[in-house]
Amino acid sequence: MDWLTNIFAISTLLATIRMAVPISLAALGGLFSESTGVINIALEGIILMGAFAGTIITNTTGSPLLGLIMAVVAGTGMALIHAIASVTFKANHIISGVALNLFATGVTFFLALVLTGGSQISVQNSLPKFLGLSPVIYVTVAIFFLSGFFLYRTKLGLRLRATGEHMAAVDSVGISVTKMRYLGVLVSGALAGLGGGYLAIEQANFFTKGMSAGRGYIGLASMIFGKWTPWGAAGAASLFGFSQALQFRISIPFVPDEFLQMLPYLITIAVLVGAVGRATPPAEDGNHFLKEG
Amino acid sequence: MNSESRRELLFNLLMNGAAPLIAILIAFAIGGLVITFLGTNPFAFFSKMLDLNFGSMRGVSQMIYRATPYFFTAMALSFAFKAGLFNIGAEGQMFIGGLALAWVGFTFTWLPFPILFVLCLVAGFLGGALWGAIPGYLKVKRGAHEVITTIMMNFIAIAMVQYIVQNHFMNPDWGIPHTPSVAKGAYAPSLSAIIPWFPQGTRANIMFLVAIILAGLTLVLLQRTKLGYEIRATGLNPSSAEYAGINISSRTVMTMAISGGFAGMATANFILGPGSHYFLKSEYGGIGFSGIAVGLLGRNNPLGVILAAVLFGFLENGALGVQLYFPNVPRQIVEIMQAIILITLVIVLELARKFLKRLQKRG
Numbered sequence: 076m077d078w079l080t081n082i083f084a085i086s087t088l089l090a091t092i093r094m095a096v097p098i099s100l101a102a103l104g105g106l107f108s109e110s111t112g113v114i115n116i117a118l119e120g121i122i123l124m125g126a127f128a129g130t131i132i133t134n135t136t137g138s139p140l141l142g143l144i145m146a147v148v149a150g151t152g153m154a155l156i157h158a159i160a161s162v163t164f165k166a167n168h169i170i171s172g173v174a175l176n177l178f179a180t181g182v183t184f185f186l187a188l189v190l191t192g193g194s195q196i197s198v199q200n201s202l203p204k205f206l207g208l209s210p211v212i213y214v215t216v217a218i219f220f221l222s223g224f225f226l227y228r229t230k231l232g233l234r235l236r237a238t239g240e241h242m243a244a245v246d247s248v249g250i251s252v253t254k255m256r257y258l259g260v261l262v263s264g265a266l267a268g269l270g271g272g273y274l275a276i277e278q279a280n281f282f283t284k285g286m287s288a289g290r291g292y293i294g295l296a297s298m299i300f301g302k303w304t305p306w307g308a309a310g311a312a313s314l315f316g317f318s319q320a321l322q323f324r325i326s327i328p329f330v331p332d333e334f335l336q337m338l339p340y341l342i343t344i345a346v347l348v349g350a351v352g353r354a355t356p357p358a359e360d361g362n363h364f365l366k367e368g
Numbered sequence: 369m370n371s372e373s374r375r376e377l378l379f380n381l382l383m384n385g386a387a388p389l390i391a392i393l394i395a396f397a398i399g400g401l402v403i404t405f406l407g408t409n410p411f412a413f414f415s416k417m418l419d420l421n422f423g424s425m426r427g428v429s430q431m432i433y434r435a436t437p438y439f440f441t442a443m444a445l446s447f448a449f450k451a452g453l454f455n456i457g458a459e460g461q462m463f464i465g466g467l468a469l470a471w472v473g474f475t476f477t478w479l480p481f482p483i484l485f486v487l488c489l490v491a492g493f494l495g496g497a498l499w500g501a502i503p504g505y506l507k508v509k510r511g512a513h514e515v516i517t518t519i520m521m522n523f524i525a526i527a528m529v530q531y532i533v534q535n536h537f538m539n540p541d542w543g544i545p546h547t548p549s550v551a552k553g554a555y556a557p558s559l560s561a562i563i564p565w566f567p568q569g570t571r572a573n574i575m576f577l578v579a580i581i582l583a584g585l586t587l588v589l590l591q592r593t594k595l596g597y598e599i600r601a602t603g604l605n606p607s608s609a610e611y612a613g614i615n616i617s618s619r620t621v622m623t624m625a626i627s628g629g630f631a632g633m634a635t636a637n638f639i640l641g642p643g644s645h646y647f648l649k650s651e652y653g654g655i656g657f658s659g660i661a662v663g664l665l666g667r668n669n670p671l672g673v674i675l676a677a678v679l680f681g682f683l684e685n686g687a688l689g690v691q692l693y694f695p696n697v698p699r700q701i702v703e704i705m706q707a708i709i710l711i712t713l714v715i716v717l718e719l720a721r722k723f724l725k726r727l728q729k730r731g
Contacts, residue, residue, distance in 0.1 A: 189698060296516055341524060343520045
């Protein structure tokens with residue numbers, strides 16, 4: 076029964092926290108974007124882009140901090156394209172997101188081949204650990220506290236959320252819907268980009284093609300399961316982190332490894348099936364702002 | 369010509385003709401810039417690609433071979449789109465359908481040619497249909513958004529297919545995990561066997577003709593039958609469709625099943641056509657995802673989808689061949705170009721729509 080004690084070991088808890096970071100950052104990113112009514116499926120590609128940019132910059136400058144900053148910049152850049160397409164040009168949010176995900180998959184693989192000749196790049200160094208964990212983990216916790224305060228207690232945060240609930244009302248009091256939506260989408264890109272940078276630099280210590288492996292989508296599912304609140308999203312992301320931690324740490328007798336690999340994705344579906352109906356998305360999710368006249 | 373039909377013609381020309389062409393041109397321009405940056409002359413690169421595809425009937429034949437599977441995964445997206453559904457799960461549906469059709473092909477080995485071939489296609493369709501219907505059912509019953517569930521089903525399919533092939537069908541002596549080979553009765557005849565002037569010894573096979581026939585049948589289904597009408601009505605306005613007495617739930621599940629069925633047949637081109645004749649997972653990866661771009665580029669119209677699939681076949685076949693001549697340009701350049709086509713198409717379409725609206729206002 077070794078595997079059973081393994082599930083509840085401290086090391087599994089720590090692995091859960093480590094695995095939950097990129098998912099929770101993606102979930103929070105999705106929350107910022109959808110607060111303003113913009114669906115951001117591109118989170119998946121943003122994580123991948125952040126992971127790639129972070130890896131390259133860490134290796135060329137020798138500084139994992141610069142790498143993480145670059146991951147945030149790359150994520151924000153991807154989000155900017157999503158905002159231009161889906162807010163300014165009013166393209167379908169999902170199509171724009173899917174296009175960006177295909178783009179990220181192609182570009183990162185292509186550049187990895189051009190720059191290194193292979194599809195996997197190891198990261199030379201990472202940030203010094205603090206109490207056994209990556210400093211990014213503490214930063215993530217701080218970001219969640221700040222986001223909770225920002226979204227519910229500040230004027231700008233309330234305006235962001237109001238945009239997702241009733242665009243016309245926001246517009247009627249002289250607030251620019253477009254600006255709010257850009258802000259929400261860009262913040263989502265920065266957060267998911269950080270998640271990607273963490274994934275490559277701090278967690279895996281390498282970049283490999285397609286390494287986001289659905290974390291962006293799982294982040295969106297966490298956001299839904301967490302009922303579009305920061306703490307709900309963090310809780311749901313931890314559940315997924317746990318399922319991913321299990322996959323690497325245990326091997327249950329008679330259960331093939333492939334089935335453990337499926338677990339996070341099966342749980343995502345189970346969560347969506349169970350959560351929806353009880354959770355309400357922002358009213359303007361996926362809508363375009365069309366000013367009359 | 370009255371102003372109404374003139375307007376419709378202009379709409380079609382802009383949205384279905386000019387917009388995709390502009391997107392393709394922009395993708396080639398950006399791709400050319402990247403190639404220049406790598407120290408290669410883009411004109412030499414693209415003209416070599418052109419030569420590899422259209423320089424000989426052999427090239428055309430290889431291009432068709434590469435284009436065929438894209439038609440099927442693209443139709444998975446486009447068919448679901450008609451009912452307002454986003455099926456991003458063609459990748460998983462393709463794998464499940466592919467394994468199902470290979471299984472029929474190497475299990476019922478005593479069956480003669482057209483029967484086993486057709487049975488394989490049916491199995492592929494059903495496998496993909498099952499994998500597509502599940503997200504449809506979950507959407508209808510529990511409101512789970514199909515975008516996320518279809519993507520999750522992709523990951524589950526990939527792990528499942530890997531498990532089944534490795535543990536149940538694979539012979540350890542083979543090295544790479546794949547299934548046994550399908551029986552002769554399942555082979556898809558090569559195009560040269562039907563069309564006398566087609567070059568011998570290339571892999572283009574009748575799955576391309578099957579694609580064209582299915583495109584025609586889909587048009588008839590959508591435009592001329594009650595089911596097609598109900599599917600389109602569901603896509604245009606679900607609440608008024610429901611008010612008109614259409615059972616949206618059953619139409620949603622059925623649309624997702626047919627949509628998945630298309631993707632399920634995508635690998636028949638590789639498994640039943642001339643070549644290895646077994647299911648080899650690593651050979652098909654990405655065709656489901658690229659199908660999204662093909663479907664949207666084809667403007668979700670079955671005939672447009674064929675054209676878009678041929679363009680993707682052109683890019684892929686060209687990229688595979690051009691590597692020999694320009695080894696410093698990775699062939700993944702075409703993946704970037706495919707994504708750029710999609711992003712620019714989305715924006716160009718909205719610009720065209722705005723332009724048309726302005727025209728309409730002016731009268």
